[in-house]
Structure formats: C-alpha cells, structure tokens
Amino acid sequence: MPNRSRTASPPTLVPLLRGRLRPYAPQIALLLALQLVQALGMLLLPALNADIVDHGVVRGDTGYILRQGGLMLAATLVQATAAAAAVYLGAKTSMGLGRDLRSALFGRVQGFSAEEFGRFGAPSLITRTTNDVQQIQMLIFVLLTLLVTAPLMGFGGIAMALRQDTALTGVLVVAIPVLVAAVSLVIAAMTGPSQLMQGRIDEVNRVLREQITGIRVIRAFVRERGEHERFGAANTALTGVAQRLGRLQAYFGASAITVSSLASVAVVALGGPRIVDDDMQAGALIAFLNYLAQILIAVMMAMSVFVLAPRARVAAGRIKEVLDTEPATIGAAPRDAAPAPSPQADGPPGRLDLSGVVFSYPGAEHPVLHGVDLSVRPGETTAVIGSTGAGKTTLVKLVARLLTPDEGSVRIDGTDVRDLDRGALARTIGLVPQRAHLFSGTIASNLRYGDPDADTGRLWQALEIAQAADFVRGLPDGPDSVIGQGGTTVSGGQRQRLAIARALVARPRIYVFDDAFSALDTATDAAVRSALDEHLGDAARLVVAQRVSTIRSADRIVVLDAGRVEAVGTHDELVAASATYAEIVDSQLVPEEAS
Numbered sequence: 001m002p003n004r005s006r007t008a009s010p011p012t013l014v015p016l017l018r019g020r021l022r023p024y025a026p027q028i029a030l031l032l033a034l035q036l037v038q039a040l041g042m043l044l045l046p047a048l049n050a051d052i053v054d055h056g057v058v059r060g061d062t063g064y065i066l067r068q069g070g071l072m073l074a075a076t077l078v079q080a081t082a083a084a085a086a087v088y089l090g091a092k093t094s095m096g097l098g099r100d101l102r103s104a105l106f107g108r109v110q111g112f113s114a115e116e117f118g119r120f121g122a123p124s125l126i127t128r129t130t131n132d133v134q135q136i137q138m139l140i141f142v143l144l145t146l147l148v149t150a151p152l153m154g155f156g157g158i159a160m161a162l163r164q165d166t167a168l169t170g171v172l173v174v175a176i177p178v179l180v181a182a183v184s185l186v187i188a189a190m191t192g193p194s195q196l197m198q199g200r201i202d203e204v205n206r207v208l209r210e211q212i213t214g215i216r217v218i219r220a221f222v223r224e225r226g227e228h229e230r231f232g233a234a235n236t237a238l239t240g241v242a243q244r245l246g247r248l249q250a251y252f253g254a255s256a257i258t259v260s261s262l263a264s265v266a267v268v269a270l271g272g273p274r275i276v277d278d279d280m281q282a283g284a285l286i287a288f289l290n291y292l293a294q295i296l297i298a299v300m301m302a303m304s305v306f307v308l309a310p311r312a313r314v315a316a317g318r319i320k321e322v323l324d325t326e327p328a329t330i331g332a333a334p335r336d337a338a339p340a341p342s343p344q345a346d347g348p349p350g351r352l353d354l355s356g357v358v359f360s361y362p363g364a365e366h367p368v369l370h371g372v373d374l375s376v377r378p379g380e381t382t383a384v385i386g387s388t389g390a391g392k393t394t395l396v397k398l399v400a401r402l403l404t405p406d407e408g409s410v411r412i413d414g415t416d417v418r419d420l421d422r423g424a425l426a427r428t429i430g431l432v433p434q435r436a437h438l439f440s441g442t443i444a445s446n447l448r449y450g451d452p453d454a455d456t457g458r459l460w461q462a463l464e465i466a467q468a469a470d471f472v473r474g475l476p477d478g479p480d481s482v483i484g485q486g487g488t489t490v491s492g493g494q495r496q497r498l499a500i501a502r503a504l505v506a507r508p509r510i511y512v513f514d515d516a517f518s519a520l521d522t523a524t525d526a527a528v529r530s531a532l533d534e535h536l537g538d539a540a541r542l543v544v545a546q547r548v549s550t551i552r553s554a555d556r557i558v559v560l561d562a563g564r565v566e567a568v569g570t571h572d573e574l575v576a577a578s579a580t581y582a583e584i585v586d587s588q589l590v591p592e593e594a595s
C-alpha cells in the first residue's frame with residue numbers, strides 16, 4: 001500500500017478561510033464601522049452639493065454657500081479619513097492572512113517525505129506558497145474594501161437618487177441590469193483562463209528551476225538553444241493566458257464605462273428639458289448624476305469580486321490540497337499515543353536493525369527492496385555494496401524515515417522508527433547524503449546545523465576528522481567564510497567533507513554515509529575513514545558505497561543485488577562465498593592493489 005497520501009476535497013475558498021479569519025475579527029469589525037462612515041459620507045455629499053446649487057447658487061446666497069460648503073468639506077474630510085483607515089485595515093488583514101497561509105504551507109511542507117515532494121514537485125509547492133496565496137490575499141483585500149461600501153452605496157444611492165427625482169429612476173432600471181449582464185458575460189469568459197493561469201505559472205517555474213540548477217550540463221552539452229526554446233514555449237503559453245485575461249479585464253472596464261456614460265447621457269437628455277420647463281431643479285440633476293455614478297461604481301466593485309474569485313478559488317484548492325496532505329512518513333503522527341523515549345537519552349548506543357523490509361515506489365510495478373534484513377551494531381561498521389540501481393539509496397531513506405517500508409520494520413534499539421518523534425530520530429541518526437546540500441551562510445553555520453550550540457573547538461575537531469581542516473584554514477575567513485547557496489562555491493569533494501563534518505558536529509549515535517566518500521580521491525577517502533574509526537568510538541556506522549576500497553575493512557558487508565540481500569560477511573568471507581561480490585572486487589580492486 002505505497003500511496004498513503006490523502007488529497008484535498010474539491011477546490012473551495014470557504015473551508016480554507018474558515019477559522020483563519022477569526023483572529024482578525026476585531027480589526028474587521030472596526031473596518032466595517034469605518035466603511036459605514038465612509039459610505040454615509042459619500043451618500044451625503046451629492047445631496048449637500050444639490051442643496052448648495054439649488055438654494056445657494058440659484059438665489060445668490062453667498063453665506064449659505066459658505067456654510068454648506070464648510071459642511072461639505074467636513075463631510076469629505078471625515079469620509080476620506082474613514083476610507084483611508086478602512087483600506088489600511090483591509091490591507092493589514094489580508095496581508096496577515098497571507099502570512100498565516102504561507103506559514104501553514106511551510107509547516108506542512110516541512111513534514112513532507114520524498115513521496116509528497118515527488119507528487120507536487122518543488123516548483124509547484126513554491127508557486128502555491130507565493131502566487132496562490134497572493135491570489136487569496138487580493139480577493140480578501142477587495143472583499144474587505146467593499147463589504148459595507150458597495151451595498152450601502154448601491155442601495156443607499158438608489159434611495160437617495162429616488163429622493164432627488166422619481167421620474168429619472170427609469171434610467172437606473174435599465175442601466176443596472178444591462179451593466180450586470182455585460183459584466184457577467186465577461187466574468188464567465190474569464191473562468192477558464194483563470195483556472196489555467198496557476199498551472200502555467202507552475203510550468204514556467206518548473207522549467208526555470210530545472211534550467212538554473214542544470215546550467216552546467218546545459219552548457220557542457222551546448223543545449224542553450226534547445227533550452228531557450230523550451231523556456232520560450234512555457235513563457236509564451238503563460239503570456240497567452242495572461243493576455244486573454246488582460247483583454248477580458250479590459251472588456252470589463254470598457255463595458256462599465258460605456259453603460260455609465262450612456263446612462264449619464266440619458267439622464268441629461270431626459271432631465272435637461274425638465275429643468276428648462278421648471279419641472280426639475282439643476283442641483284437635483286447634478287445630484288442624480290452623482291448618485292448614478294456611485295450606484296454603477298458599487299455594482300462594478302461587487303462584480304470585481306467575481307473577477308478575482310475564479311482564480312482565487314483555484315488557488316485555494318491548490319493550497320488546501322497541500323494542507324490536507326498527510327505526510328506518509330516523517331510528518332505522520334507516531335503510531336502509539338505517547339512518543340517513544342529518545343534512544344539517545346536513556347538507551348544504549350544506537351543499534352539499527354532492518355527486518356524483512358519491502359518497499360515499492362508509488363506506481364512502480366515491482367518493489368525496489370524485497371525483504372531486506374540488515375543490522376548495524378554500536379561501534380561497528382556495516383557496509384552495503386551493490387551495483388547502481390540496486391536500492392542502496394532507497395535503503396538509506398528508509399533508515400532516515402524519509403520513506404516508510406510497505407512491509408517489515410526499521411528499528412533503532414528495538415523501537416520502530418515510526419514510533420520515534422522526529423527530533424529524537426534526527427539526533428540519533430547522522431545522515432551524510434549522496435548529494436550533500438549546504439545552505440547559504442558560513443561554513444560554521446552549516447556545521448552547526450545539527451547542533452547550534454557546538455563550540456568552535458568541536459567544529460575544528462569535526463573538520464580535522466573529515467580532512468577538511470586544511471582547506472577551511474586556507475580560506476580568507478576560515479570557518480566564517482561565506483559559501484554560496486547550495487554549496488556552489490566549494491568543490492564536490494570539499495562539499496562532501498563539509499557534510500561529513502556537519503554530521504560529526506551533531507554527535508549522533510548512528511552514522512549513515514550514503515556514498516559519501518565517492519567524490520574523494522582514494523587517499524583522502526582512506527584518511528577520512530581511518531580518522532572516523534579512531535574517533536567514532538561506540539557509534540554505529542552504516543556505509544553505502546560502490547567502491548570496494550571504501551568498505552573492505554567493514555565489520556560486515558551486505559551485498560545488495562536488485563533489491564535483495566545476496567550475501568553478508570567480511571571482505572575475505574565474501575570474496576570466497578559471493579559471486580557478485582567477487583565480480584565487483586575483480587572489476588575494481590585488482591588495479592588498485594597492483595599499484
């Protein structure tokens with residue numbers, strides 16, 4: 001049963017936001033109150049304006065104009081201040097929500113195993129944490145900005161317009177449905193491209209990431225042109241969707257402007273003759289025009305939510321899919337209610353046992369490992385050797401609980417690793433992976449990754465054992481030298497030695513070296529191994545290698561062939577007893593021994 005991950009329910013915003021907006025309730029309540037003040041101010045201003053025109057300007061009453069003008073100024077100031085404060089709170093709330101979502105995603109992804117990373121892919125996880133969250137953030141911001149203003153301006157505007165003149169209301173009866181219908185058509189056309197957009201961004205990120213990390217290979221094979229075309233295709237696909245969306249957004253604006261302009265013309269055409277006939281006052285007409293604009297703006301504001309909603313809905317589904325994915329291995333809850341005690345805390349020095357381990361990658365037809373038994377005892381070195389693709393790295397991942405066996409168990413001092421809490425497991429196992437990854441920072445900060453409190457003396461001791469002290473001493477700032485992201489400013493061999501030193505600084509009970517000596521020349525490999533033998537004392541060592549010279553002195557050598565343990569023994573025993581081992585030795589050791 002390899003695929004244990006659970007995927008999300010259908011994309012929807014409400015389940016994602018439920019509960020997440022609660023902490024912001026007081027600030028949202030204040031925002032709504034401010035919007036109320038803002039909307040009331042906006043509704044009052046055209047009426048005051050009409051009043052000035054009809055009672056001040058027409059009668060030439062300067063005193064009245066100044067008094068009412070002062071009132072208008074005060075109303076404008078209050079309304080503008082309330083609007084600014086409401087926008088500020090809206091932005092603060094939506095940004096806060098964005099931060100919470102990013103943090104929840106980051107926390108969830110931290111618990112992912114190789115299986116979930118493989119399913120989503122790093123570029124998509126990055127897009128989901130950045131761009132998808134931004135879509136939700138934008139929608140919430142717009143929603144919060146118009147929650148009170150749009151309905152109040154819309155319905156209040158209609159009421160105030162009716163107060164000014166009932167006869168002209170016919171224009172509203174036509175204009176509003178026409179605007180809603182036009183904009184609805186545009187919005188319906190936007191749903192498809194909105195849904196495509198996030199996937200296209202993923203694709204550009206995926207190609208870009210692959211090309212940036214693989215730039216050396218691209219150059220070595222002179223594939224720049226082909227890669228340029230590949231990126232160009234992804235870029236053009238994204239641009240195509242973005243342009244379609246842009247065009248539709250332009251139609252959205254254009255239809256609003258057209259309807260509101262035509263409605264204004266109709267108001268003037270119908271109202272103008274009535275002013276001449278003294279059936280209507282000029283101020284009332286101006287106010288009606290203002291209210292008409294406010295009503296149409298309110299409708300547009302409300303409709304803009306529907307413009308943003310489809311993309312935000314897709315984004316919410318993608319975010320929820322990540323948040324709802326139960327990590328199959330390392331993030332999973334321990335099988336027992338209480339976590340098992342850390343073996344480092346009160347157990348004997350670590351002993352590692354694999355029994356009957358069967359493992360298949362999701363979707364694979366056959367298992368990669370078939371009933372593997374293996375043990376690593378404290379103070380001893382167990383080596384695993386096998387041809388490429390035999391399942392060695394898979395075995396290491398199972399030990400580090402980056403994967404979980406389908407059958408059988410991985411135990412440390414008798415406790416299944418699934419029952420250990422992650423901290424205890426990380427302290428117990430020191431993994432030096434095949435492809436050592438260093439983080440941006442200094443050499444010292446990388447070395448302290450497993451133990452931030454390690455003193456400088458311990459760093460130097462680890463560097464000496466890993467045969468890295470000389471090269472670090474030669475750097476201008478020694479251990480404080482900055483290394484580039486991913487360790488790109490050090491050589492492959494230096495990176496491996498620093499990774500070995502990093503594991504040593506953490507002082508785990510069990511060391512797991514996954515082909516960790518492969519980038520070292522034979523002399524350095526031998527020097528590192530003899531220093532490790534001298535200093536590691538009781539710690540158990542699992543050494544995965546392809547080079548016989550690296551493992552020939554191991555206490556126990558496990559020969560892995562196509563996922564099965566073919567033989568177990570010392571070098572001498574295996575040379576005599578295992579045909580596969582003898583073959584590997586023949587192919588490698590003879591020329592070395594001869595030298």
Ligand SMILES: Nc1ncnc2c1ncn2[C@@H]1O[C@H](COP(=O)(O)OP(=O)(O)OP(=O)(O)O)[C@@H](O)[C@H]1O
Pocket residue numbers: 118361362364368386387388389390391392393394395546
């Ligand atoms: N994520 C994965 N999804 C599917 N199959 C995988 C995955 N990783 C490895 N495999 C397959 O599992 C098998 C064992 O791979 P593994 O990396 O464990 O071999 P290995 O012995 O470490 O090889 P090498 O010495 O070349 O590193 C291979 O056939 C490989 O194709």
